[in-house]
Amino acid sequence: MTIDAMHWVWTHSQAKGNARLVLLAVADKAPGPDAKARMGTTEFRARLNASRSVVQNAVDKALETGELVEAEPAIGSRPATYQLPFAVGYARPAPGARGPESGPVAEQQGPGIEAPNSEQGPGIRAGSENARGPESGPGGPGIEAPRGPESGPLNQTTPTRSESKQAGEPAPPVLGPEIPINCRPLVDTITAAGILVRWNLSTSEWFTVEALIKRTGVAALAAYAQKQASTRDVSYARYFLPGWRDLPPLPEPGTARPSLRAVPTTGWQPYTNPTDISAYSNGF
Known part of the structure; x- marks a missing residue:
């Protein structure tokens, strides 16, 4: 193989x-x-x-x-x-035939009659003994049916289109990678943001992306990708994977967002010390 x-x-x-x-x-x-x-x-x-x-x-x-x-x-x-x-399953074409072993087929003049102008020389008869065609040709029994050279249209060595397919002719090229349906929202969001990257991820990497979507969410992953693509030229989606793994997970359902309390100002007054003030007053 x-x-x-x-x-x-x-x-x-x-x-x-x-x-x-x-x-x-x-x-x-x-x-x-x-x-x-x-x-x-x-x-x-x-x-x-x-x-x-x-x-x-x-x-x-x-x-x-x-x-x-x-x-x-x-x-x-x-x-x-x-x-x-x-x-897969491809087999290279067999080498082409070299043509007839004894040269051109002799001119037929009927059964048992020697062809005087045959290139094969005297003594070779074009009767039924040396005939390669059917026993009964257009001229009657014992006359060989005319046939072209082995490299002609009747005996071509170049495989036809159907033979080429059986020998493993490649199918039409795949038009882009197949994106899992669970990862489609993330891919569409990143593409809609104008970030055009190649998604030629392996099967294990797609599983990782799907797990990250469940853990971190599409919005956070897309925002990180947009931030990275704004500072450098990114050609492959694989570039985002290490950073996506480091992002925090989504908060647990029902978790309330804590509010920041303001510092109370009621009753607050600046610090004054009469002794210090008088000391400064007396000194100046």
Whole structure:
């Protein structure tokens, strides 16, 4: 499957640059027809010969194309499992045929009659012994039905569209990530505020976002995202996750907001000391 998956990347992938190298790295390690491979950042760095930041950006770009998905998130020291969804079950086309083994088919002149101008030389007869067509052709029994070269329209080696689909032709590209319904209010609120970020989160990250919505609320999460986006250029929603985790939870239901009491002023008078006042008076 490794060679088939790599063939799909070479011939069908639309990814470019380092993102294409990420797809090739996964395809090179994918052992089975499911086109899955467990790989971590360290292994990606070794295969791409690049820094951690370059590798992470390349993986993100590959995930954005939809040609790479995170089948299983990383847990502890176990790296994530990546999959090439369009290469699942893909089989590279078989090599084309080389044509007839004995050269062009001899000119037919009837059963048992040698073709004097045949390129195959004398002694080769165009009768039923050497015929490759049906036993009964248009000219009667023993006459071979004419057929074109093996590379012609009747024996083309290029797979048709239906054969190409059966061989694993990729489906149309996915139009953006699928956002869970429980996370839709947060995504819509942030988008309505003019913050356009990529929501290509993994399954485990979507679970985290859903838990944060229940704990902190859509309004607080959206306000934090708006504040962060006002001071810097944010391209990925993943950037907000660490700050969202540090926000306080919503108050418990029924909790009353305490009011601030004013300091009483009734009966208050400035401090006066007659002795001190007289001392100052006598001195000046």
